[in-house]
Amino acid sequence: MKFKITHNTDYLFNSEVFLEPHYLRFRPRQTAYVDVTDYSITILSEPTGHRVVQDEENNVVDFCWFEGMTNQLTITSTSILETKAFNPFDFLIYPLHFNQLPLQYDELQKKLLFSTLEGQLISQELLDYGTAILKASNFNTISFLTNLTKQLHDDFSVEYREVGSPLQPDETFTIKRGSCRDLSWMQINLLRQFGIAARFVSGYYYFDMLEPAYELHAWVEVFLPGIGWLGLDPSHGIFTGNTHFPIASSAHFENTMPVSGGIRGSATSKLITQLSIEKYK
Known part of the structure; x- marks a missing residue:
């Protein structure tokens, strides 16, 4: 079975701010029972640099850095996943x-x-x-x-x-x-x-x-x-x-947050999120 996941995150600021480097965790993890067949991420304001990295606990993270001032940060990720048959009780504990x-x-x-x-x-x-x-x-x-x-x-x-x-x-x-x-x-x-x-x-x-x-x-x-x-x-x-799709795992919940990063400026912000998960042909 295939699924399409579209996750949109908007931070809207009431005045312009400078975005510090950000870690973004939206990329589903490849597992033995889930294939990530396609993934894309769009970021606005457009980052000056963007690198896909592994963090301390081997999570795959999009790391971005920015220049200039902006009044928004919009992140849209799209994933296509294909699931395989999976029995959570098919195991042998050993020793x-x-x-x-x-x-x-x-x-x-x-x-x-x-x-x-x-x-x-x-x-x-x-x-x-x-x-x-x-x-x-x-x-x-x-x-x-x-x-x-x-x-x-x-x-x-x-x-x-x-x-x-x-x-x-x-x-x-x-x-x-x-x-x-x-x-x-x-x-x-x-x-x-x-x-x-x-x-x-x-x-x-x-x-x-x-x-x-x-x-x-x-x-x-x-x-x-x-x-x-x-x-x-x-x-x-x-x-x-096989319809639980992990993104990030950690001993500390802070290291799984979808967006980690700061701003320079005195603006207040409004967060708007929208997530759709649909069966995909």
Whole structure:
């Protein structure tokens, strides 16, 4: 199946500003089950320089720099993707001891995964919530990940919030609602408390809607030997499939933001975004 994704982002300034260099993260990642057959990006005001680079965590990023003054920054990316058949449960965890929690990564793995294991302090109430699910799952790794992801979907209301960093995990847990990035950041920090390497993912998610209204999506990936990075979507209570299209992943959510960069000037700005995902022939 083919999909066409068009993502338009407009920053409109009430007076002219100078754009500092920007990192743009809109380019879907090639995976074993998604082929990126075409990609284009248009940037206005037109940058003086534009280079495609890999960041510290191997995400592919468009890096741009500018000259002169402008009152807008408009970014339009268009992607054509072709999906392949994919079964998220077609795997073998190996070594076998990773089937039971707590996980015991070896010393090299701990070094390579260090930033995705580095958790922040969370409340005892949130920890107890995860521990109860862990015990009910008989400390089985896949059962725990499945049950936790589904329980988060059942217990928390998902709401849309266009801008802003994820809420702190304890705040999301207390109010029992949040955006996809709030739920993902809470789950990541809970998983790290149980010694599971977890990272934040930004991307697109297609599913059939009567009235399509897509937005940039966030989910979680955990590292298990034999599987690699396994996707979990707490907003929908599922493992990710072949219509989750990752763009950037990081131990720190800041490194997945679609637009990173500053301006020189005293203007205020207005952000307008529009995202369409459609089946493509």
